[in-house]
Amino acid sequence: MNFTTKKDNWIIGSLLFLSFVPSIAGMVRIFQLASGSGYTVENQRFFxxxxxxxxxxxxxxxxxxxxxxxxxxxxxxKHPYWHRIFGRFLVFFGILSAISGLWLTLAYPRVLTDGDWLFGIRIVVGVWMLFCIGLGFYFAIRKEFRKHSHWMIRGYAIGLGAGTQVFTHLPWFVIVGGEPSGIPRDLLMGAGWLINLLFAEWVIRKKPEMLL
Structure with missing residues (x-):
C-alpha cells in the first residue's frame, strides 16, 4: 500500500511497532490454548x-x-471512505477489547504477582477506554471531527497499553531480574497506561498538525 507522506509512514510504523510484541504474545497464547501446550499453574485460568x-x-x-x-x-x-468503514469495525473491536478486558479482570482469579492496586487500575482504564471510544463515535455521528479525533486518540492510547508495558518492565528485568510482583508490578503496569495517556494529551494539545 502506498503511503503518501513520511509522516504517515512514521505514525503507522511507530504504532505497529508498539503493537508488535503484545500481538505476538497473544497469538502464542491462542496457539497454546488451541493445542493444549504450555499448560502451567500460572495460566491454568485461561485453559x-x-x-x-x-x-x-x-x-x-x-x-x-x-x-x-x-x-x-x-x-x-486520501481515503475517507475506508477511514469511515474501518472506523465502524474498529469501534466494535475497541469496545470488545475494553469489555473483554474488564471481563478478564472480574472473572479470572488474581495471579500471585498482581498487587492490590492493579485490579482497580484495570477497572479504571477499561471503563475509561469504553467512555473514550463511545464519545469519539458520538462526535463522529455529529460530524464534530476534531473532537472525534481527540477521543479516539485517547481510547487508542489505552488499547496500546500492553505495548508500552513491555518497555516499562525492561528496567526491572535488566536491573533487578525476574518477574516483578506486588506494588512494583502494579506501578510498572500502571505506568504503561499513564505514559500513553500523557502522550495522547500531548499530541492533542501540543501537536495539532499531527491530526490534520
Whole structure:
C-alpha cells in the first residue's frame, strides 16, 4: 500500500511497532490454548475458561493493528471512505477489547504477582477506554471531527497499553531480574497506561498538525 507522506509512514510504523510484541504474545497464547501446550499453574485460568482471553486477544489485535492506519493524516484524507468503514469495525473491536478486558479482570482469579492496586487500575482504564471510544463515535455521528479525533486518540492510547508495558518492565528485568510482583508490578503496569495517556494529551494539545 502506498503511503503518501513520511509522516504517515512514521505514525503507522511507530504504532505497529508498539503493537508488535503484545500481538505476538497473544497469538502464542491462542496457539497454546488451541493445542493444549504450555499448560502451567500460572495460566491454568485461561485453559479453564478460554473464551474471555481469546475474545480479548482477537479484539486487541485487530484494534491495535488496523487502528494504526486511522491516525495517519494523509492516508485518512486520501481515503475517507475506508477511514469511515474501518472506523465502524474498529469501534466494535475497541469496545470488545475494553469489555473483554474488564471481563478478564472480574472473572479470572488474581495471579500471585498482581498487587492490590492493579485490579482497580484495570477497572479504571477499561471503563475509561469504553467512555473514550463511545464519545469519539458520538462526535463522529455529529460530524464534530476534531473532537472525534481527540477521543479516539485517547481510547487508542489505552488499547496500546500492553505495548508500552513491555518497555516499562525492561528496567526491572535488566536491573533487578525476574518477574516483578506486588506494588512494583502494579506501578510498572500502571505506568504503561499513564505514559500513553500523557502522550495522547500531548499530541492533542501540543501537536495539532499531527491530526490534520
Amino acid at each position: 479453564n475458561d478460554p473464551i474471555p482471553v481469546v475474545l480479548h486477544i482477537g479484539a486487541v489485535f485487530f484494534y491495535s493493528i488496523f487502528g494504526a492506519f486511522q491516525f495517519a493524516p494523509a492516508f485518512r484524507n
